[in-house]
Amino acid sequence: MNSRIAEVTQRIIERSKETRKAYLDKIEAARRQGPHRGVLSCGNLAHGFAACGTADKADLRSMTKANVAIVSAYNDMLSAHQPYETYPAIIREAVKNVGSVAQFAGGVPAMCDGVTQGQTGMDLSLMSRDNIAQGAAIALSHNMFDSALMLGICDKIVPGLLMGALSFGHLPTVFVPAGPMPSGLPNKEKARVRQEFAEGKVGRDALLEAESQSYHSAGTCTFYGTANSNQLVVEMMGLHLPGSSFVNPGTELRDALTRAAAVRSTRITDLGDEYTPIGHIVDAKAIVNGLVGLLATGGSTNHTMHLIAVARAAGYIINWDDFSDISNAVPLLTRIYPNGSADINHFVAAGGMSLLIKQLLDAGLLHNDVKTICGEGLDFYTKEPMLKDGEVEWRDGPTESLDKEVLATVETPFKPDGGVSVLEGNLGRAVFKTSALPEPQCVIKAPAVVFEDQFDLDAAFKEGKLDKDCIVVVRFQGPSAIGMPELHRLTPPLGVLQDKGYKVALVTDGRMSGASGKVPAAIHVTPEAFKGGLLAKVEEGDIIELNTETGALSLLVDDEVLAAREAKPANIDHHHIGMGRELFGGMRAVLTGAEEGACSLFYTQEQA
Structure with a gap:
């Protein structure tokens, strides 16, 4: 063993x-x-x-x-x-x-x-x-x-x-x-059409056709x-x-x-x-x-x-x-x-x-x-x-792979590790998936661009405000804030920025799903911004470092400056009403943090 x-x-x-x-x-x-x-x-x-x-x-x-x-x-x-x-x-x-x-x-x-x-x-x-x-x-x-x-x-x-x-x-x-x-439309082709739609190169009809051929x-x-x-x-x-x-x-x-x-x-x-x-x-x-x-x-x-x-x-x-x-x-x-x-x-x-x-x-x-x-x-x-x-x-069953581009051997794997790292620093702890990245390690230090809602990123992308090296922060997305929705829609625009040659990454207390791909992403950041995490104090232009070699998830701002800053208040009430969301307020209130499973079922008196 x-x-x-x-x-x-x-x-x-x-x-x-x-x-x-x-x-x-x-x-x-x-x-x-x-x-x-x-x-x-x-x-x-x-x-x-x-x-x-x-x-x-x-x-x-x-x-x-x-x-x-x-x-x-x-x-x-x-x-x-x-x-x-x-x-x-x-x-x-x-x-x-x-x-x-x-x-x-x-x-x-x-x-x-x-x-x-x-x-x-x-x-x-x-x-x-x-x-x-x-x-x-x-x-x-x-x-x-x-x-x-x-x-x-x-x-x-x-x-x-x-x-x-x-x-x-x-x-x-x-x-x-x-x-x-x-199998339908190859996944690589589907991803290409999604990215072209994000860039405005193809219309919604082409996007819908590609999606329909994939999910068919x-x-x-x-x-x-x-x-x-x-x-x-x-x-x-x-x-x-x-x-x-x-x-x-x-x-x-x-x-x-x-x-x-x-x-x-x-x-x-x-x-x-x-x-x-x-x-x-x-x-x-x-x-x-x-x-x-x-x-x-x-x-x-x-x-x-x-x-x-x-x-x-x-x-x-x-x-x-x-x-x-x-x-x-x-x-x-x-x-x-x-x-x-x-x-x-x-x-x-x-x-x-x-x-x-x-x-x-x-x-x-x-x-x-x-x-x-x-x-x-x-x-x-x-x-x-x-x-x-x-x-x-x-x-x-078979004793050897019939396609070593899909299923490799232990002796000659695609990567020597499983591709999941834990990053830790003053911003908290986060999960970082490296298995889909082009390089085995990720080191990026860049100014923060801060969003309170995933939907605000689209407008900034279309206006060209993200055409630079940056670390995109999307906060107040955690379990207790709004139920931790998946943020996979961020992947196409961030992928476009990567293809333009910019160094970009994502830091969020939300999720990026099982489809997390080529964009470096520190996800599930805990403690979440809504519950006192330092993410709530990040400001536009602050330098953030992500480093899978050292395991760092750091906001490079002096402690004295951070101590004097007020945490950004959460503007999330619109996420609590409509589409049945008002029925889940009690569950949100008792959800544990991401590293505890973001779970409401094992609530104890000690947590009260």
Whole structure:
């Protein structure tokens, strides 16, 4: 085992002894109640199966047949989630065929960041994760179920479902993906058209045509953003069936995998001898395996918050230093847009998850002494699914990459590290993603250009006010301020400035998403400006230094000058009203900082 990976794992275990013990005690107490239908009154149980057929009612009365909860993030608007429309019927039939019952337990909301990008609805995006966790908990709260199937893919949805499922950690839980859409317009071409639109070289008709050719059918968007990072991490943690993350929707193999996941959920309940609850699968080693997979592939920076919140839901405390140290130990093995020109389907063709996991296991970068929904260890996850007579079977995966421009080897990686750094200085702490940058390190010292709102940057860009070396500061974007919206719309104009030869970078207490690309960006700055962070005192023209070699995030202004300055007041009331945002004031008020997961679900009296 790689010594640094082992060291980080051990310190997470030591740091979390008390919280993990309390979590395990909680889920063991829930397990001891036995099949939960057995504790329901006759009236409770009658309500729970009133709509079932006669055979299902008999099975549920018996307390010997598994009842599987289906929790789904289906909706028609999200291309990734539209395929889930037909899954409940497929699951019910597959479960019935093995003598058990499946009930649709509840749906959860599912926002699309691609739709809300740059719109007022984006202010709800991050907070929707905690709402989804609560919705999943409500779905499972009826004490009717022996296991659960979680149907979700994108952005905040999988982390939310994970957190909700972990609150019922005594239940075996299988995550069921739906797969990416087939490849459309190459991501590199899409980025070119976006940039040309930002420069005014093409019109909206050309932009819409490019976007429509890229996002063109049911399935997950094919770039390597948060949605596909979610799928990879969940498989690395042993919560998907092996090789199921990136099989296209609408295919025979996809349906066969869904049936197999449904059947597997009946095999690992406490009614049999393979009891494997999610709270036992998601331990420190599984969390570290998820981090290794994320960093070895240049995955989404959103997980520097999501995985912290997920770990906390399982009783573990992790922080950005854990990310950084693992990143330093793990080579970058993939080039998937925005870290390269390939998409997720190209990654699958080059060798996919089975080869990635095999290489990381062989290099001692993954813990193999873990539990998964398929049993002990990750060796089974080096196999890939194939169809035989309409059903899925697993065969040995490839032993070498079929396209080393997309999936490299541990011996000759694209970069020697995973490309996530932690910057720290008088401005606070921030996450900095280097995996998509043209150079391995970033050193930039330039005057600040300060914005209170992301939308103000567009006007300044169009007026030429940013045509210079500068560090763009966008503040009052943090969790407690306005819910930490994604600021990905800033990438095209800043990319234009880069191409003009200017040295530019971004510093923000907001997010830049899983699609963070070639623009150097210190993101998730904490403490945020709204809660006393020094970002609130930055003035136009102040010199800021970003330096990944030294880890510096510094405002180069004398301490005496800063002490005499008044913090800029936040002008954010317009972000709190309209588009439902007024309903989330209570949640914003208790959100933790970015390094604590930007989470509202573990609020304690000590935080009050």
